[in-house]
Amino acid sequence: LGELVIGGAGVARGYLNRAELTAEKFVDSPFVAGERLYRTGDLARWMKDGNVDFIGRIDNQAKIRGYRIETGEIESQLLQVAGVREAVVLVRSDASGQKTLCAYYTPDAETDLAVNDLRSALVQELPGYMIPSYFVELEHLPLTPNGKVDRKALPSPEGEAGSGTEYVAPRNKLEAKLAAIWQDVLGHAKQIGVYDNFFDIGGHSLRATTLAGKVFKEFNVNLPLRDVFRHSTIASMAEVMARMERQEHEVIPQAEERECYPLSSAQKRLFIQHTLDGADQLYNMPELVQMEGHFDVERFEAAMRKLIIRHESLRTGFEIVKGEAVQRIYSQVDFAVEHHHPEDAAQIEQIIRSFVRPFDLGKPPLLRTGVIELGPDLHILLFDMHHIVSDGVSMAIVMHEFSSFYAGEELPPLRIQYKDYAVWQQSKAHLERIGQQEAYWLQTFEGELPTADLPTDYERSAVRSYQGAHLDFDVEASLSARLRELAAQRESTLFMVLLAAYTVLLSKYSGHEDLIVGTPVAARTNTDLEPIIGMFVNTLALRNRPSGNKTFLSYLDEVKETALGAFENQDYPFEELVERLNVKREPGRFPLFDAVFDMQNIEERDAELEGIRLKNYELDQLEEAKFDLTLFIYENNGSLSGGFFYATKLFKETMIRTLTEDYLRILTQIAENPQLELNRIECHKPSEGAKRVVDTIEFAF
Structure with missing residues (x-):
C-alpha cells in the first residue's frame, strides 16, 4: 500500500509562508532533484501488471x-x-x-x-x-x-x-392552487410538497413555460420564466407571487366570420417553403403504427371524421387572393381511409413509400390516413399530415382525441379555433407585446452577425438540396446521470447543458467563438391554445460565445441566461427577426444559422384502443434535411439518446461519425470536470490554429 502523489516541473511548490503545512502535504521527489510531490490523500497499491489499484482515502x-x-x-x-x-x-x-x-x-x-x-x-x-x-x-x-x-x-x-425532502402539505390557498397546477403540468398522481423542487421531479424548459402560462391564467400574475428557476419550490414561488401585481389574462377572442383569414407567422414561413424546388414533401409529418388485435376500420374512419369536424384546421386550405396568401375554412371536405391488402413484404414497403406524397395545400384536408391489413388481427395504420396545419403537440392531441372518439366518447366543444389565433396575432394588443420582445432580439443581435461555417466534405451548391440522412447514438446511463447532476448543481436544465456542449463542439470545428444555433419551441405561451390543432412552432436563434478561456461552468451560466431570455421572448416570429436584421439571403442555405439543436420533450400521450396493442412501425425512408446539421436528443425513462440529421450534399457519414464521437467525448469531459476550461476540452478536430492540450496525469509515484 502507498499514498498517491502528484508532481511535475513547476507544479508542486508548496504553500506560501506556511512551512508546517508544506512539510505535511509535500515530499521530496525521488525522481527529480529539487522537485516536490504533493500528497493527494488517495490510498492505492501498485499492481504487478503496472496498474494502480485505488483503495480509498487516508483523509476525508x-x-x-x-x-x-x-x-x-x-x-x-x-x-x-x-x-x-x-x-x-x-x-x-x-x-x-x-x-x-x-x-x-x-x-x-x-x-x-x-x-x-x-x-x-x-x-x-x-x-x-x-x-x-x-x-x-x-x-x-x-x-x-x-x-x-x-x-x-x-x-x-x-x-x-x-429522500432528501420530506413531504410538507400546502399551508394556504395559494400554495394549494399552485400544487394542483404543478400536478397538472408534471402529470403527477401523488401529492407534491411545498418544498419539492420543480426540476427535481420532472420539470424542464417546456414544462416551465407551460407552468408560467397556467399561473398567469389562474392568478393573473406574470411569472417570468427565470423566476421558475429562481423560485423552484411551491413555498418560494408562492412567496414571490404574493408580492407581484395582478394583470389581466389576455383572452384570445373569436374572430368575426369572413370568407378568408390571414395566415399566422408560422404558416407564412411554411407556405413559402412549400413552393421551393424540392421542398414539396419537406414538411410532411408521417406516422406509422402497428396494431395487434381486433381493429374496426369503419369505427376508425368515423372517429377520424369526428376529429375533422371538431378542428377547423383539418378543414383548411391555403391559396393566394389578391396577391396575399390566405387560409379558407371549408364546412365539408372529402375524406376516406385508404385500404390496402398487400401480397408480400415488398408490396408493404411500396405501399408505405407511395403513401407519403406531396399535399396540394389548396385542397383540404391536409391529412391522409390508410390501413394495411396483414391479417384478421394485424394491421398497420398510416397517418400523414402537413406541418402547416399541425405540429408536435398537435400530433399528441390528434392521437388522444382520436382514441377517445374511437372508444365512443364525446368531447366538449372548443371555444376558439386556429383561425382565431391567426387573427389575434394581428391585433393591436398582441403587436404591442411583440414590439416589446423585438427590442430584446435586436439588442441580442446588434453589431456584426457571426458566421460559423463548419468544414464540409463537399462544396456548397447555389441550389438548395434537402437530401439527408441521420446517425443515431446513445448516452450511457451513468453519464446521463452525471449530466443531470451538473444541470441541478447550476440550477439549469439538461437542455442547457447539452446545448452548451453542442456549441463547444461547433466552436471546435468552425474555429469561431461567436455562434448562432437555432432551436424550435412550442410557442403556446397562451393557455387558450392548449387544445388546438395547428402550427404554432417558432424558431429561436440562440447566440452564445464559447470563448476558450471560460470554464464550462461559467459558460453554462451564460447559456442558461441566453436560453431564459430567448424563451421569455419566444413569441417574436423568427421571420420578423430575419427581416428586421436585414440578413443577406444566400442561395442554398438557411438565414442566420446552419446548425440546429432540438431536444424532444413534447408531452406525448399514448393512444389507447380497447383490445388493441399498439407499437411504432419502423421503416427506412428517404430522409430530408431542413438544415445543414441538426442535433436531436430524446429522453426515455431517464436515459438519453439522440443523433445527427445532416445534409448528404455537404457531409459524408465518416465526418458525422467523428462529430458524434467528439460530442460524446465533450459530454464525458464536462461531466468529469465541469471546471475545465473550454480550450482544454479535446476533440478529434480542434479548431484551426488551436493548440491541442493533453490533460496532465493527476498522480505519479
Whole structure:
C-alpha cells in the first residue's frame, strides 16, 4: 500500500509562508532533484501488471463532479445548526454508480429537525456542490471498539429517511392552487410538497413555460420564466407571487366570420417553403403504427371524421387572393381511409413509400390516413399530415382525441379555433407585446452577425438540396446521470447543458467563438391554445460565445441566461427577426444559422384502443434535411439518446461519425470536470490554429 502523489516541473511548490503545512502535504521527489510531490490523500497499491489499484482515502477529502470537497467542512457547518448534536458526512454511490454526499446526524433530546431546515442552513454557508443529496437522522452514530465513528456501519440512505425532502402539505390557498397546477403540468398522481423542487421531479424548459402560462391564467400574475428557476419550490414561488401585481389574462377572442383569414407567422414561413424546388414533401409529418388485435376500420374512419369536424384546421386550405396568401375554412371536405391488402413484404414497403406524397395545400384536408391489413388481427395504420396545419403537440392531441372518439366518447366543444389565433396575432394588443420582445432580439443581435461555417466534405451548391440522412447514438446511463447532476448543481436544465456542449463542439470545428444555433419551441405561451390543432412552432436563434478561456461552468451560466431570455421572448416570429436584421439571403442555405439543436420533450400521450396493442412501425425512408446539421436528443425513462440529421450534399457519414464521437467525448469531459476550461476540452478536430492540450496525469509515484 502507498499514498498517491502528484508532481511535475513547476507544479508542486508548496504553500506560501506556511512551512508546517508544506512539510505535511509535500515530499521530496525521488525522481527529480529539487522537485516536490504533493500528497493527494488517495490510498492505492501498485499492481504487478503496472496498474494502480485505488483503495480509498487516508483523509476525508473527496472529489465529486470535478470538485475537491472536504467532508469535514460540511460536518462543521452541520454542527453549527441549532439542535444538531452529532454529524458525519460520507461519500456514497447511488443506484447509477455516481458519487453523492450523504449527511448523518443525531438531534438533541426532544428536538425535531426538518430536512429542509438543515438544507436551508447549509445553503447559506456552502456552495451548491457541497450540499448533501441525502440527510439521514439517527438516534446515535455507530462507534468502533476504540470509540471512533464506525463509518462502514452507517446505513444506506434508502426510503423516506434518505429522500432528501420530506413531504410538507400546502399551508394556504395559494400554495394549494399552485400544487394542483404543478400536478397538472408534471402529470403527477401523488401529492407534491411545498418544498419539492420543480426540476427535481420532472420539470424542464417546456414544462416551465407551460407552468408560467397556467399561473398567469389562474392568478393573473406574470411569472417570468427565470423566476421558475429562481423560485423552484411551491413555498418560494408562492412567496414571490404574493408580492407581484395582478394583470389581466389576455383572452384570445373569436374572430368575426369572413370568407378568408390571414395566415399566422408560422404558416407564412411554411407556405413559402412549400413552393421551393424540392421542398414539396419537406414538411410532411408521417406516422406509422402497428396494431395487434381486433381493429374496426369503419369505427376508425368515423372517429377520424369526428376529429375533422371538431378542428377547423383539418378543414383548411391555403391559396393566394389578391396577391396575399390566405387560409379558407371549408364546412365539408372529402375524406376516406385508404385500404390496402398487400401480397408480400415488398408490396408493404411500396405501399408505405407511395403513401407519403406531396399535399396540394389548396385542397383540404391536409391529412391522409390508410390501413394495411396483414391479417384478421394485424394491421398497420398510416397517418400523414402537413406541418402547416399541425405540429408536435398537435400530433399528441390528434392521437388522444382520436382514441377517445374511437372508444365512443364525446368531447366538449372548443371555444376558439386556429383561425382565431391567426387573427389575434394581428391585433393591436398582441403587436404591442411583440414590439416589446423585438427590442430584446435586436439588442441580442446588434453589431456584426457571426458566421460559423463548419468544414464540409463537399462544396456548397447555389441550389438548395434537402437530401439527408441521420446517425443515431446513445448516452450511457451513468453519464446521463452525471449530466443531470451538473444541470441541478447550476440550477439549469439538461437542455442547457447539452446545448452548451453542442456549441463547444461547433466552436471546435468552425474555429469561431461567436455562434448562432437555432432551436424550435412550442410557442403556446397562451393557455387558450392548449387544445388546438395547428402550427404554432417558432424558431429561436440562440447566440452564445464559447470563448476558450471560460470554464464550462461559467459558460453554462451564460447559456442558461441566453436560453431564459430567448424563451421569455419566444413569441417574436423568427421571420420578423430575419427581416428586421436585414440578413443577406444566400442561395442554398438557411438565414442566420446552419446548425440546429432540438431536444424532444413534447408531452406525448399514448393512444389507447380497447383490445388493441399498439407499437411504432419502423421503416427506412428517404430522409430530408431542413438544415445543414441538426442535433436531436430524446429522453426515455431517464436515459438519453439522440443523433445527427445532416445534409448528404455537404457531409459524408465518416465526418458525422467523428462529430458524434467528439460530442460524446465533450459530454464525458464536462461531466468529469465541469471546471475545465473550454480550450482544454479535446476533440478529434480542434479548431484551426488551436493548440491541442493533453490533460496532465493527476498522480505519479
